[in-house]
Amino acid sequence: xxxFKIAYRNLLRMKRRTFLTASLIAVGVVxxxxxxxxxxxxxxxxxxxxxxxxxxxxxxxxKGYVSSLDxxxxxxxxxxxxxKKITEKLQSMPEVVxxxxxxxxxxxxxxxxxxxxxxxxxxxxxxxxxxLPLLKNRIKGRVDLKPGEIIIPELIAKGMxxxxxxxxxxxxxxxxxxxxxxxxxxxxxxxxxSGPGGKDxxxxxxxxxxxxxxxxxxxxxxxxxxxxxxxxxxxxxxxxKWIKTIAxxxxxxxxxxxxxxxxxxxxMIDLMSISIQIVLIxxxxxxxxxxxxxxxxxxxxxxxxxxxxxxxxxxxxxxxxNEGILLAILGAIIGxxxxxxxxLLVGDVRFSFGxxxxxxxxxxxxxxxxxxVWILVICISIVASIYPSIKAANLKxxxxxxx
Amino acid sequence: xxxxxNVYKSYKTGxxxxxxxxxxxxxxxxxxxxxxxxxxxxxxxxxxxMIGGLDTPSKGDIFVDNQDIAKLSDAELSKFRAKxxxxxxxxxxxxxxxxxxxxxxxxxxxxxHSNEDIEHLLQEIGILEHxxxxxxxLSGGQKQRVAVARAxxxxxxxILADEPTANLDSKSAQKVIEIMKKMQKEFNTTFIFSTHxxxxxxxxxxxxxxxxxKIVRDIKK
Numbered sequence: 001x002x003x004f005k006i007a008y009r010n011l012l013r014m015k016r017r018t019f020l021t022a023s024l025i026a027v028g029v030v031x032x033x034x035x036x037x038x039x040x041x042x043x044x045x046x047x048x049x050x051x052x053x054x055x056x057x058x059x060x061x062x063k064g065y066v067s068s069l070d071x072x073x074x075x076x077x078x079x080x081x082x083x084k085k086i087t088e089k090l091q092s093m094p095e096v097v098x099x100x101x102x103x104x105x106x107x108x109x110x111x112x113x114x115x116x117x118x119x120x121x122x123x124x125x126x127x128x129x130x131x132l133p134l135l136k137n138r139i140k141g142r143v144d145l146k147p148g149e150i151i152i153p154e155l156i157a158k159g160m161x162x163x164x165x166x167x168x169x170x171x172x173x174x175x176x177x178x179x180x181x182x183x184x185x186x187x188x189x190x191x192x193x194s195g196p197g198g199k200d201x202x203x204x205x206x207x208x209x210x211x212x213x214x215x216x217x218x219x220x221x222x223x224x225x226x227x228x229x230x231x232x233x234x235x236x237x238x239x240x241k242w243i244k245t246i247a248x249x250x251x252x253x254x255x256x257x258x259x260x261x262x263x264x265x266x267x268m269i270d271l272m273s274i275s276i277q278i279v280l281i282x283x284x285x286x287x288x289x290x291x292x293x294x295x296x297x298x299x300x301x302x303x304x305x306x307x308x309x310x311x312x313x314x315x316x317x318x319x320x321x322n323e324g325i326l327l328a329i330l331g332a333i334i335g336x337x338x339x340x341x342x343x344l345l346v347g348d349v350r351f352s353f354g355x356x357x358x359x360x361x362x363x364x365x366x367x368x369x370x371x372x373v374w375i376l377v378i379c380i381s382i383v384a385s386i387y388p389s390i391k392a393a394n395l396k397x398x399x400x401x402x403x
Numbered sequence: 404x405x406x407x408x409n410v411y412k413s414y415k416t417g418x419x420x421x422x423x424x425x426x427x428x429x430x431x432x433x434x435x436x437x438x439x440x441x442x443x444x445x446x447x448x449x450x451x452x453m454i455g456g457l458d459t460p461s462k463g464d465i466f467v468d469n470q471d472i473a474k475l476s477d478a479e480l481s482k483f484r485a486k487x488x489x490x491x492x493x494x495x496x497x498x499x500x501x502x503x504x505x506x507x508x509x510x511x512x513x514x515x516h517s518n519e520d521i522e523h524l525l526q527e528i529g530i531l532e533h534x535x536x537x538x539x540x541l542s543g544g545q546k547q548r549v550a551v552a553r554a555x556x557x558x559x560x561x562i563l564a565d566e567p568t569a570n571l572d573s574k575s576a577q578k579v580i581e582i583m584k585k586m587q588k589e590f591n592t593t594f595i596f597s598t599h600x601x602x603x604x605x606x607x608x609x610x611x612x613x614x615x616x617k618i619v620r621d622i623k624k
């Protein structure tokens with residue numbers, strides 16, 4: 001405690017230097033926390049959009065489906081028997097909140113004057129909305145899709161000048177090569193989202209099966225929502241172990257991380273976050289090392305006196321280390337307070353990402369973020385103070401007193 | 404109390420070796436009030452530093468309270484200084500961020516004594532009213548009295564003082580001398596100090612005159 005008192009009073013004695021050093025640390029803390037808060041919010045927002053309105057947390061397919069997803073193959077559909085088995089398994093897993101079965105396929109859409117290609121999901125609407133709670137936010141119009149209705153992608157609606165209530169014709173080729181057509185009424189328009197499936201439309205699974213002349217219960221994708229996104233990896237692993245017990249057909253399980261290219265952007269964000277943290281570490285290291293070395297040189301005589309009266313080396317070391325820690329804490333407090341003020345001032349930010357406009361970013365800092373930065377700053381301050389404090393403790397008293 | 408046997412001390416600056424102490428033999432008994440005098444550079448401070456374990460002799464043995472201090476490790480020397488020695492410096496050397504009370508209490512903390520009556524000691528020395536002041540709020544004389552109190556509080560057997568009155572006016576110097584004498588009588592503490600101050604030499608029981616690293620006169624009163 002005594003060494004803390006000396007450290008604290010020395011910082012007070014050198015007010016200007018203390019303030020300047022703490023400010024430098026605070027700048028670093030502000031940079032890290034602001035970056036973490038904005039990039040973290042962006043990352044979480046995008047992940048939530050992707051998983052809660054498009055991909056779900058985990059998907060199950062027949063082996064090889066994902067690698068040929070671009071062509072939306074129909075020869076890799078799952079038959080009713082295996083779907084029943086998977087359904088029973090998912091229903092028995094407490095970590096699975098809900099799941100939805102899909103029949104994905106490509107078709108041609110026509111408004112009777114023009115036509116274009118469209119990617120479609122045949123869905124059970126209630127299950128789909130439960131598994132993708134944010135999907136309804138992307139849809140203008142009705143979300144409780146009924147047989148005979150379609151939710152078309154926004155880009156197609158614009159391109160073909162279609163609106164809710166209009167009628168369109170879908171023409172699709174099934175797995176055996178025969179073509180079929182069906183007339184549907186537009187119930188809603190779904191907004192685009194970056195990534196696979198972001199430009200897909202939706203029809204009722206009954207219509208999809210009719211159009212493709214598929215067997216009852218036939219699907220090609222199961223999307224799963226876990227209780228918490230942090231359970232995704234463990235649940236994926238559990239499912240992977242389980243599907244190994246099924247001899248035929250071979251299945252594959254993917255978490256959302258393996259299904260969207262956004263994960264690479266998320267990794268880039270994490271990498272940039274580490275880079276900013278390295279800048280913070282350098283700032284703290286250099287400023288505290290500099291101040292502590294100066295402090296030792298200024299107080300050589302004081303150190304000599306302490307040694308002459310028999311003060312143990314450990315006390316002298318702790319005196320300077322504590323000074324570094326207090327400086328770091330002061331800088332961290334100022335930096336954290338400044339960050340909160342800046343976030344309050346800036347408030348919510350609207351931004352565009354790819355073809356998505358008007359996305360709302362709400363920067364947030366978690367207790368974990370603040371604690372992480374504080375622990376980092378304090379640890380670095382200890383490292384930076386060690387060298388000068390050991391130098392001080394090893395000074396020869398006679399030389400220190402003579403200075 | 405203090406025995407120096409054939410002590411030599413030399414310093415090397417580049418290729419030049421300067422011999423400061425040349426074969427010193429000396430014995431000081433418990434309770435003696437000894438002044439070491441001599442011109443600047445004669446080795447007064449060096450002797451005090453070596454007796455106090457702050458510096459080591461190039462050759463020879465130094466015994467303080469029957470302890471060969473050359474054989475002590477760094478940590479042992481620190482403990483030895485804390486328990487057996489008190490230091491008074493020309494420039495007072497108080498801890499600037501501590502109050503008078505804290506400066507004195509610090510020594511007690513180092514030797515793990517907590518029951519000493521700091522206020523009584525400060526009363527005796529005449530600076531009790533300044534107990535909660537910081538060093539920069541005190542005059543030179545007051546600072547040196549605090550330094551004396553700090554040296555005395557752990558009741559050491561030996562106090563080493565390097566020109567304790569050099570930076571003081573006559574009145575303050577007189578007061579410091581009086582306190583040191585009083586304490587020496589009260590606790591039978593051995594005082595060894597280097598000085599140029601004739602006011603101080605007139606009060607001592609023994610004067611050691613140093614010239615070129617050798618004692619040229621040993622006057623016992």
